[in-house]
Amino acid sequence: MxxxxxxxxxxxxxxxxxxxxxxxxxxxxxxxxxxxxxxxxxxxxxxxxxxxxxxxxxxxxxxxxxxxxxxxxxxxxxxxxxxxxxxxxxxxxxxxxxxxxxxxxxxxxxxxxxxxxxxxxxxxxxxxxMHHPRTAKMRELLSDPDLFGQVKRTNSIFSFNGDSDFLKNDIRVKPDLDGLGALGDAGWYCIRSILWANDYDLPRTAIAFPNPVKNEAGVVLSCDASLHWEDGRVATFHCSFLAHLTMDLTVIGSKGTLQLNDFIVPIEQKSAHFTFASGSCFDDLVDSWTTFPKKHVVSTDLPQxxxxxxxxxxxxxxxxxxxxxxxxxxxxxxxxxQVVLDAVKTSLDSGSKPVQIAF
Amino acid sequence: MxxxxxxxxxxxxxxxxxxxxxxxxxxxxxxxxxxxxxxxxxxxxxxxxxxxxxxxxxxxxxxxxxxxxxxxxxxxxxxxxxxxxxxxxxxxxxxxxxxxxxxxxxxxxxxxxxxxxxxxxxxxxxxxxMHHPRTAKMRELLSDPDLFGQVKRTNSIFSFNGDSDFLKNDIRVKPDLDGLGALGDAGWYCIRSILWANDYDLPRTAIAFPNPVKNEAGVVLSCDASLHWEDGRVATFHCSFLAHLTMDLTVIGSKGTLQLNDFIVPIEQKSAHFTFASGSCFDDLVDSWTTFPKKHVVSTDLPQxxxxxxxxxxxxxxxxxxxxxxxxxxxxxxxxxQVVLDAVKTSLDSGSKPVQIAF
Missing domain, CATH: 3.40.50.720 (NAD(P)-binding Rossmann-like Domain)
Known part of the structure; x- marks a missing residue:
């Protein structure tokens, strides 16, 4: 022992x-x-x-x-x-x-x-x-070439509503404390989830969207970016302190789609779920699906x-x-x-110029 | 009669x-x-x-x-x-x-x-x-200032896997037939859903993502764009003939979030659902949610x-x-x-330049 x-x-x-x-x-x-x-x-x-x-x-x-x-x-x-x-x-x-x-x-x-x-x-x-058993289970499915194939598109969102006290006093809105604001806090999770979905293969370019919302001190309260790989893969993310609590991760592959709406903090502590669809198509008249997305439930005794x-x-x-x-x-x-986050930050600060990502 | x-x-x-x-x-x-x-x-x-x-x-x-x-x-x-x-x-x-x-x-x-x-x-x-009763029910919730508040962020995805016959012979990959390709087909739905979510308030600017996938004849097979409103609202969409069937719509407001994964063709013909969350927050230790997103089911005798x-x-x-x-x-x-689609197309054709949207 x-x-x-x-x-x-x-x-x-x-x-x-x-x-x-x-x-x-x-x-x-x-x-x-x-x-x-x-x-x-x-x-x-x-x-x-x-x-x-x-x-x-x-x-x-x-x-x-x-x-x-x-x-x-x-x-x-x-x-x-x-x-x-x-x-x-x-x-x-x-x-x-x-x-x-x-x-x-x-x-x-x-x-x-x-x-x-x-x-x-x-x-x-x-x-x-990263340490929830759900994450390992999802990874298993994403790694299956028959069920998921090659990743094509990832979208990640983490927003929550900072109340007036948060927006005034939290360290995450203070330039000298957590000066990366929503990008460093919520955006960190989004970027990590995108890297995770792409098996940590770094994108080549980051492009921040124009006009991020900042507070008076210049700290980002809400922003978006897209990430681009050499082979055509694309990812987007949205991070915000200014919108209703949302935590989406969607990973679309050539043969399957993974989705969950609580990837950072599971809705329930002991039982987390996600949806995985594979080989979905329409019926003959295109008015319903022949294969339904499947809900997977993963239990854990200990919180993540x-x-x-x-x-x-x-x-x-x-x-x-x-x-x-x-x-x-x-x-x-x-x-x-952190390297991807840096590139997004540089793009944000340069008025949405594409920024090369170098490891 | x-x-x-x-x-x-x-x-x-x-x-x-x-x-x-x-x-x-x-x-x-x-x-x-x-x-x-x-x-x-x-x-x-x-x-x-x-x-x-x-x-x-x-x-x-x-x-x-x-x-x-x-x-x-x-x-x-x-x-x-x-x-x-x-x-x-x-x-x-x-x-x-x-x-x-x-x-x-x-x-x-x-x-x-x-x-x-x-x-x-x-x-x-x-x-x-647009004509499914689910759409009217969702509109009702989005219009509720207490439950949903103001729309902040919209994301829409429609991808499906065109097989080799589709990618070779379908009218949607032919420049002289449906020359708008995936943008005109799948993208039309995405743009419509974004306008619908924003109560048909037109965005000011469209920015296509760089490097859309095109076939040899120059028809778009997969592309992405972001849409930007004067007041800071942002929307993104992804449309593709080259990825697993996915049809997501996420609409995030200041107080609520609407989500569905089959907005164009309901998974089941007679019973369609969506998820709506309002006032969601975390428990004290931030390891679960206090308010769960609610699943709404809307039945219809007739298909949409x-x-x-x-x-x-x-x-x-x-x-x-x-x-x-x-x-x-x-x-x-x-x-x-169509006007938004035009702007996205112009941005695509101009190497991702922001394009003003004029009605």
Whole structure:
């Protein structure tokens, strides 16, 4: 029996509550410390989240990183602080579970990845839906040449309605905190889903749509882009803080179509579904379909965030217990997502010019 | 009891079988004549479709238009022939149910509409899904300011897999027949659905995506475009003969989301559904939704094409029996669709330049 990976939580952001619970749910992880800019805030987080009384309280992030009981940190800090604190964590030999987007741009992410590589620590970004068993089941169908064929077109949407408090005060609308706005937050998921659907084959070009909606500080609140591959494949996405909650992913292949409407956060926690159609056609008079799209249901005992923590902790345990090398799959996927996001941002900032994507 | 409207079918295209049956199903319509370039072909169509033996056989379209027993013609001819035959029909006082796209461009459509106006005959294009009761039910929800709010984003997809025979021989891949290809066929539905979702408020700009797929003759087999409104609304569509059958319409508002996956041809003929969500948000830990999208089911005894024929025939009957003026709602919607299609085509042909849409 391998000892559970001991987490330090770095900052008491709202999202930290969810991952704190997830660490508790994962069989191979445990929270041993909470660090905040104020010890009081860390203490309150410990109490509010039902953590044991002996959980270490740290009144600064530096102090948390010095804690020898901590194997790994979960970093839910604003994106602008990621490069500093992720690099610092790696420097102290702490493995890093980093909220998305992992960085403001690929150059910053490269500094983080390099620090992790040099120090032999694992890094993973916090894109939880990747770890839901539904995602694996969908991948299985997309990979079937007879049922799905070749991917042709992907469309991804993530919008939600930020209320007036969100639109005024949330870190995601502040240029100095999460300056990528809706593109870095909602758009991250869309880009990731498109890459996932295309088996991480990078598109060649990104073209942002003209006239994204920005707030007074210039942070994007709603935008769209199209992605283009050399072989003619196309993807589109829409990300927004200004429209009703919608989370669509549609992947159309030469022989099948995958669809789901809750890809980032499943509507129900324990039972998630998606629709897959293959070989659909019309009846003779073209007034109904001969093959109906099929609904697939995938159950999970643990929520996807706990499965993410568990996967991360397994990788950390392999390094810690068996001297394994850090896994490269997850950081490579992070970097691809960030590189596409960079290209979209550049296109947005240049008035919708097509931007080449280089890895 | 008003006498049924007497239809002449002008050409024996595959799609004519469906409308022939629909005319039989509609309570206020009947087929009295079939015209083809060969009398034999017309006779065979009459036999194959179970029409009465006394159905008039015409060995030319001219002859069909001279038949005094014919009130209205259904025109399933290739689009390149529409302007000639629709104008000729109107000139003979025949009402015109015209397959979509009604014309190759708005200038041609205007000639048709003018001929209908001058001759006091009704025109309607053959966009069948407009007439399904599901469409009216969805409109009701989209028009509810509390449930749906303001429309923000629309996405529409219609793709199907043309087989090798289709891609070689169908009129929709021939530059001299249906030269608009996938844009005129599948794209017509997408553009119409976007206009419908936006209450026929015309977008200001169309931008085609770069590198549409064309056949050797230059006919579009697959393309995409985005549409942009002055107030920031955006729509995208994808139309293709080269991907698995998919028919998505997603309409996102400030307060609600409408979704369906079979908007053009319902999966089942008698029972169609769609999903509508309103006020959706996440639970406290953002790991499930508090309000589930709701599935609405709308039943119909008659297929949508019969309801279309019935609606058209009612308008014709009002003109014929009560001296009413031709209705302008349907031709106006046709023209708006054609105008947007023109702009997309111009953008496609100009390497994705933004094209202003003028009505």
């Amino acid at each position: 391998v000892a559970p990976i001991r987490f330090g939580i770095m900052g008491c952001a709202d999202i930290a509550r969810k991952i704190c619970r997830a660490i508790g749910l994962a069989h191979n992880a445990t929270v041993v410390a909470v660090g905040s800019r104020s010890a009081d805030k860390a203490r309150r987080f410990i109490a509010d989240n039902g953590l044991p009384e002996n959980t270490h309280v740290h009144g600064s992030y530096e102090e948390l990183l010095e804690d020898p009981a901590v194997d790994a940190v979960y970093v839910p800090l604003p994106t602008s602080l990621h490069v500093h604190w992720a690099v610092a964590a790696a420097g102290k030999g702490k493995h890093v579970l980093l909220e998305k987007p992992p960085a403001l741009n690929a150059a910053e992410l490269d500094r983080i990845l390099e620090a992790c590589e040099v120090n032999g620590v694992q890094i993973m970004d916090g894109t939880m839906w 965030e706990a499965l993410m923590v568990s996967e991360f902790s397994s990788l950390v345990a392999a390094i810690k217990e068996s001297g394994a090398k850090p896994d490269h799959k997850w950081p490579t996927i992070s970097r691809k997502t | 008003v006498a049924p409207i007497r239809f002449g079918i002008m050409g024996c295209a595959d799609i004519a079988r469906k409308i022939c049956r629909a005319i039989g199903l509609a309570h206020n319509a009947t087929v009295v004549a079939v015209g083809s370039r060969s009398a034999d072909k017309a006779r065979r169509f009459i036999a194959d479709n179970g029409l009465p033996e006394n159905t008039h056989v015409h060995g030319s379209y001219e002859e069909l238009l001279e038949d005094p027993a014919v009130d209205a013609v259904y025109v399933p001819l290739p689009t390149s022939l529409h302007v000639h035959w629709a104008v000729a029909a109107a000139g003979k006082g025949k009402h015109v149910l015209l397959e979509k796209p009604p014309a190759l461009n708005a200038a041609e459509l205007d000639r048709i509409l003018e001929a209908c106006e001058v001759n006091g005959v009704q025109i309607m294009d053959g966009t069948m899904w 094409e019969a309801l279309m024929v019935s609606e058209f025939s009612s308008l014709v009957a009002a003109i014929k029996e009560s001296g009413a003026k031709p209705d302008h709602k349907w031709p106006t919607i046709s023209r708006k669709t």
